[in-house]
Amino acid sequence: MELNDKRQTYQITEKIKGGPAQVKEIPSDEQFSFDYKWNIAKRKIQMIATSKLHMLLNGANWESLFDLTNVYSDAFGEPEGVKKWSNDIYFGSQRISSMNHSLIELCTAMPQKMNITEDELKQVLDKGWSIQQAIKANRLFIIDLIDIKDIPVRSPELILTCPIALFFLNEKKQLVPIAIQLFQEKRADNPVFTPKDPPNTWLMAKMWYNLADASYHQSLTHLAFTHLLMEGVCVVTHRQLSQSHPIFKLLAPHFLYLIAINTRGLDLLVAPNGWVDKTMAIGIKGMFSLIARGINIWRMDTHGTLPEDLKRRGLLNTNILPGYHFRDDALLLYQAIKNYVSKYVKLYYDKPEKIFDDWEIMSWGNELTKAREKGGCGILGVPNNGKFATVEDLTITLTSIIYTCSVGHASTNFPQYDEYAFPPNYPACLKGTPPKDKSPLTENDILIALPDKPTTLDIMTVTKILSDRGTNSIGDFEVQYIFDPPAKNIVNEFREELKDISKTIKERNKIRDPPYIWLDPDFVPNSISI
Numbered sequence: 001m002e003l004n005d006k007r008q009t010y011q012i013t014e015k016i017k018g019g020p021a022q023v024k025e026i027p028s029d030e031q032f033s034f035d036y037k038w039n040i041a042k043r044k045i046q047m048i049a050t051s052k053l054h055m056l057l058n059g060a061n062w063e064s065l066f067d068l069t070n071v072y073s074d075a076f077g078e079p080e081g082v083k084k085w086s087n088d089i090y091f092g093s094q095r096i097s098s099m100n101h102s103l104i105e106l107c108t109a110m111p112q113k114m115n116i117t118e119d120e121l122k123q124v125l126d127k128g129w130s131i132q133q134a135i136k137a138n139r140l141f142i143i144d145l146i147d148i149k150d151i152p153v154r155s156p157e158l159i160l161t162c163p164i165a166l167f168f169l170n171e172k173k174q175l176v177p178i179a180i181q182l183f184q185e186k187r188a189d190n191p192v193f194t195p196k197d198p199p200n201t202w203l204m205a206k207m208w209y210n211l212a213d214a215s216y217h218q219s220l221t222h223l224a225f226t227h228l229l230m231e232g233v234c235v236v237t238h239r240q241l242s243q244s245h246p247i248f249k250l251l252a253p254h255f256l257y258l259i260a261i262n263t264r265g266l267d268l269l270v271a272p273n274g275w276v277d278k279t280m281a282i283g284i285k286g287m288f289s290l291i292a293r294g295i296n297i298w299r300m301d302t303h304g305t306l307p308e309d310l311k312r313r314g315l316l317n318t319n320i321l322p323g324y325h326f327r328d329d330a331l332l333l334y335q336a337i338k339n340y341v342s343k344y345v346k347l348y349y350d351k352p353e354k355i356f357d358d359w360e361i362m363s364w365g366n367e368l369t370k371a372r373e374k375g376g377c378g379i380l381g382v383p384n385n386g387k388f389a390t391v392e393d394l395t396i397t398l399t400s401i402i403y404t405c406s407v408g409h410a411s412t413n414f415p416q417y418d419e420y421a422f423p424p425n426y427p428a429c430l431k432g433t434p435p436k437d438k439s440p441l442t443e444n445d446i447l448i449a450l451p452d453k454p455t456t457l458d459i460m461t462v463t464k465i466l467s468d469r470g471t472n473s474i475g476d477f478e479v480q481y482i483f484d485p486p487a488k489n490i491v492n493e494f495r496e497e498l499k500d501i502s503k504t505i506k507e508r509n510k511i512r513d514p515p516y517i518w519l520d521p522d523f524v525p526n527s528i529s530i
Helices: 002-009 040-050 065-074 088-094 118-122 131-136 199-240 246-255 258-268 275-279 283-294 306-312 325-348 359-369 391-413 416-420 443-449 453-466 485-511
Strands: 140-144 164-169 175-181
Touching: 002 199, 040 453, 065 443, 088 175, 088 199, 118 131, 131 140, 175 199, 199 246, 199 258, 199 283, 199 359, 199 391, 199 443, 246 325, 246 359, 246 391, 275 283, 275 453, 306 325, 325 391, 325 485, 359 391, 416 453
Parallel strands: none
Antiparallel strands: 140 164, 164 175
């Protein structure tokens, strides 16, 4: 009877055409309990009023890069990108220690669609290296953003690139870009840009690359693959697991405010003429199109299972690509979550029969995997397609959910102000056209391409709000659901392991330049609440 009532309250729907399952209407139990914290519109007005930045509201284009850089002294702290945006080493680190950290792959062969010869590439490698040597030494890496090909933009004069890029691990063990082709096809007007090109031309190529990367990050890495996918999981959990069920108690702390922030975000930020439409080239039309595409690519057993995702990209071996701080720290957290979940699941399911005799768990697995057009969540790659047969099936599924709601979201959300707030560093929209040849460009060409002053202010304020933490650190649950003494012991062991990981990451950060703070367990929240 309780579950029947819950199914009426938590109804599944598809709010974005072809997109993930979401709740039809927000239940009263899911509303924020301290509303002011997430009143984005109100906070934005207050931030502008108290930061002396209101003069940007009526401004036009930037007069100089100095003019733009100067703004941050009166703002909310200088973002990382201000000082480092033009630096190749920083551009390389954005691929592995920033928000969009899971696209890079080990390159095992020269991509045939890149319009460059091996001899030309040899000129931008460390002295004496050939491409084949770099490949053999596991020093060459690739990102191919083909998934955003032909995604629509919000107006005809805007352009979205669809780049492919190569990166090299140099003698100092730094990842640097060596080749960027802004579109997929070999064409005379689609050259491969390299660090040997005129400085501002190379800078502009990196900016247009980051425009594509930002479009992918906001639509898929951040919104679709954490917020929206996990909303569907949350809804199914409420529909199929009683609040007294041990698996409900395990998952519930990681769903806190998830439906509330998604409802508010879609109403305010990802709505017609909202923030995405004002600040991103793709607008909501392109974003929704990309989400619908990505949701049919993402699989829980690969993209949602960190070791498998790293293996798929050739990067599970931590000796390959030193400096991949996201991987190194996330693996510690993934393993801690898996240990916690494994012990907890074994406590209640000491033999497999207990799993398939549990009709709630079997219904939960069924609705997780049932096609969205048939009223399910439609998640691909759930172990054994949701017909859980072993403790391991259940453990991998639950680990993926808890990891995504905590580590996955924290790593893709909280660096936003540092990256987006200074538009030359990580632009979500550029005016004009990408460079079509290697002619020298000027600072003025860069300024003309940048968003105007009011749009820059909009980007700064919202990314600052989105970068705020508002809930407790992982393991420190706002609401206690678990009271069974053996289960409480397992929670306490998890907390102790997280403390050890926090110490390890703090030690690592003493020798990292810059430190990678985003996955210290002290900093990672339990849930997607902003």
